[in-house]
Amino acid sequence: xxxxxxxxxxxxxxxxxxxVVVLDVLRAxxxxxxxxxxxxxxxxxxxxxxxxxxxxxxxxxxLLGGERGGIKVPGFDLGNSPLEYQGLKGRTIILSSTxxxxxxxxxxxxxTLIAGSxxxxxxVADYLLKLNxxxxxxxxxxxSQFSLEDFAGAGxxxxxxxxxxxxxxxxxxxxxxxxxxxNPPEEILTRSFHGQRLINLGFxxxxxxxxxxxxxxxxxxxxxxxxxxxxxxxxLFR
Amino acid sequence: xxxxxxxxxxxxxxxxxxxVVVLDVLRAxxxxxxxxxxxxxxxxxxxxxxxxxxxxxxxxxxLLGGERGGIKVPGFDLGNSPLEYQGLKGRTIILSSTxxxxxxxxxxxxxTLIAGSxxxxxxVADYLLKLNxxxxxxxxxxxSQFSLEDFAGAGxxxxxxxxxxxxxxxxxxxxxxxxxxxNPPEEILTRSFHGQRLINLGFxxxxxxxxxxxxxxxxxxxxxxxxxxxxxxxxLFR
Numbered sequence: 151x152x153x154x155x156x157x158x159x160x161x162x163x164x165x166x167x168x169x170v171v172v173l174d175v176l177r178a179x180x181x182x183x184x185x186x187x188x189x190x191x192x193x194x195x196x197x198x199x200x201x202x203x204x205x206x207x208x209x210x211x212x213l214l215g216g217e218r219g220g221i222k223v224p225g226f227d228l229g230n231s232p233l234e235y236q237g238l239k240g241r242t243i244i245l246s247s248t249x250x251x252x253x254x255x256x257x258x259x260x261x262t263l264i265a266g267s268x269x270x271x272x273x274v275a276d277y278l279l280k281l282n283x284x285x286x287x288x289x290x291x292x293x294s295q296f297s298l299e300d301f302a303g304a305g306x307x308x309x310x311x312x313x314x315x316x317x318x319x320x321x322x323x324x325x326x327x328x329x330x331x332x333n334p335p336e337e338i339l340t341r342s343f344h345g346q347r348l349i350n351l352g353f354x355x356x357x358x359x360x361x362x363x364x365x366x367x368x369x370x371x372x373x374x375x376x377x378x379x380x381x382x383x384x385x386l387f388r
Numbered sequence: 389x390x391x392x393x394x395x396x397x398x399x400x401x402x403x404x405x406x407x408v409v410v411l412d413v414l415r416a417x418x419x420x421x422x423x424x425x426x427x428x429x430x431x432x433x434x435x436x437x438x439x440x441x442x443x444x445x446x447x448x449x450x451l452l453g454g455e456r457g458g459i460k461v462p463g464f465d466l467g468n469s470p471l472e473y474q475g476l477k478g479r480t481i482i483l484s485s486t487x488x489x490x491x492x493x494x495x496x497x498x499x500t501l502i503a504g505s506x507x508x509x510x511x512v513a514d515y516l517l518k519l520n521x522x523x524x525x526x527x528x529x530x531x532s533q534f535s536l537e538d539f540a541g542a543g544x545x546x547x548x549x550x551x552x553x554x555x556x557x558x559x560x561x562x563x564x565x566x567x568x569x570x571n572p573p574e575e576i577l578t579r580s581f582h583g584q585r586l587i588n589l590g591f592x593x594x595x596x597x598x599x600x601x602x603x604x605x606x607x608x609x610x611x612x613x614x615x616x617x618x619x620x621x622x623x624l625f626r
Contacts, residue, residue: 157395157534296395298559321536321581328567343559 151278151311154320155287155304157296159253162260162288169283170260171274171307173267173300174290176344177230177353178250179370180267180360181215184232186383187270187366189239193381195251195372199223202246209242216246220351231356232269249297253290254372255379260286265370265381268303268335272364275310277384285311287323298342299360305330306363335361389516389549392558393525393542395534397491400498400526407521408498409512409545411505411538412528414582415468415591416488417608418505418598419453422470424621425508425604427477431619433489433610437461440484447480454484458589469594470507487535491528492610493617498524503608503619506541506573510602513548515622523549525561536580537598543568544601573599 156162162170173179182193194209196202199218203225206212215228215235222229223246230247245251257263262281266274278285287307289300305326311317312327319327329338339345339361348357369384394400400408411417420431432447434440437456441463444450453466453473460467461484468485483489488503495501500519504512516523525545527538543564549555550565557565567576577583577599586595607622 296560298563301563322534324579325536325539325563325567328571329563332570333566341562 151282151315152284152318153308153311153323155301155323155326156289157322158294159249159256159288159291162257162286165257165260165286167261167283169262169264169278169281169285170257170288171264171266171285171304172250172254172257172288172290173303174247174250174253175267175299175303175360176339176348177232177356177360178245178247178290179265180269181230181232181235182245182265182370182381183267183270183366183368185235185238185243186370187368188236190235190241190243191382193243193245193370195254195379195381196244196246197252197255199246202244205244209244212242212244214244218248220348220353231353232359233356249290249292253288257288258372258374258379263372265372266303266307268306268360269362269365270368271303271306272310273367273369275307277369278311279314287326292344297344299339299344301326302330302333302335302338306335335363389520389553390522390556391546391549391561393539393561393564394527395560396532397487397494397526397529400495400524403495403498403524405499405521407500407502407516407519407523408495408526409502409504409523409542410488410492410495410526410528411541412485412488412491413505413537413541413598414577414586415470415594415598416483416485416528417503418507419468419470419473420483420503420608420619421505421508421604421606423473423476423481424608425606426474428479428481429620431481431483431608433492433617433619434482434484435490435493437484440482443482447482450480450482452482456486458586458591469591470597471594487528487530491526495526496610496612496617501610503610504541504545506544506598507600507603508606509541509544510548511605511607513545515607516549517552525564530582535582537577537582539564540568540571540573540576544573573601
């Protein structure tokens with residue numbers, strides 16, 4: 151199993167036969183995992199706020215979630231805090247965040263597209279072991295900058311893979327593995343540029359939650375449905 | 389002292405008031421440090437082989453050094469192996485390598501431009517402490533790909549800075565610092581993609597040499613002289 155990681159959410163190449171794990175640990179992919187674990191049936195990541203409102207008109211009962219600059223969008227039902235995503239049995243969520251949803255859409259060429267985070271690292275690793283494909287981790291970055299928390303999040307998943315299977319790490323994947331091997335998630339998320347920004351915005355509890363390893367047994371898997379990206383729990387495909 | 393590092397030899401921005409440390413640990417910047425320690429007076433990094441031959445005609449007694457694809461260029465006096473660069477008192481070297489010399493030329497906008505490597509990590513760190521400027525580390529990469537050995541090399545220099553001074557690390561610089569904190573240079577250079585390539589080309593002794601921490605007390609400093617980049621030992625500026 152060959153494992154690679156990108157430093158930035160750059161253009162994804164030759165992913166047609168690979169599993170691609172998109173991470174936006176703070177907070178979009180953590181929120182997606184949490185929403186599915188709370189019973190949500192489908193999540194539609196959309197890039198713009200306009201698209202979100204327009205899609206809501208077509209899907210009866212859908213909830214709008216997301217943020218701009220870390221803050222809930224006016225008129226939306228939910229922000230981007232995973233702690234808000236509870237009791238969602240059967241609900242559909244339309245989610246628009248600054249970085250994560252955009253990166254997910256960049257990864258649709260993958261054979262299997264997974265939304266990864268620290269809270270579901272073990273579930274994602276187990277799913278990747280079953281798939282047995284080469285893997286590319288794709289961090290969302292913060293406004294196209296390097297994202298320490300996503301890089302480390304990938305490292306935790308790689309550590310779990312390496313415990314079970316012979317993995318062939320690219321030089322970049324080796325760095326993320328080494329980083330995660332010696333540093334606890336909460337320390338990394340708290341020191342990260344984006345973590346500090348969220349703490350300053352009053353979201354310290356979110357940062358703490360997003361650093362909890364292996365809390366949720368859910369694997370969000372994305373696929374195109376009539377040209378639109380939809381994310382559902384992998385339980386449907388197991 | 390703020391410290392940042394680039395992942396790739398990308399365009400350098402806002403470096404006019406900073407020290408920029410260019411690294412091509414395998415092997416150009418190690419070779420430059422070794423040549424200066426062996427008495428060479430000036431090193432002219434040039435991008436193309438044509439430029440190298442043309443400059444040699446203007447500088448009486450200059451030696452041509454460098455490689456393409458790891459191998460010595462036909463007609464050159466020396467390759468890019470640091471082990472060849474001995475007994476060079478007063479000599480001028482014209483050096484052209486695949487990645488390192490090109491990256492050095494990209495960094496000429498720096499307030500102070502330094503060629504860093506593992507063999508002179510301590511000397512470079514001491515010099516940076518004296519300069520007391522913010523620092524950007526710039527890896528040369530291998531054909532614009534991520535270079536693990538340059539990233540780790542920067543981490544060793546950062547570790548030495550952090551021992552002496554309060555440093556403010558960007559998220560990227562933190563990752564290189566953490567990587568270097570727990571892994572010995574020889575292990576990293578040997579496992580790196582470029583290290584493996586050199587070993588396969590028969591340069592295992594070069595890889596071993598380039599991983600020797602703090603062997604040389606020399607700091608190669610670059611400046612523009614009549615529009616041309618020249619590298620000399622910092623002893624001249626101390």
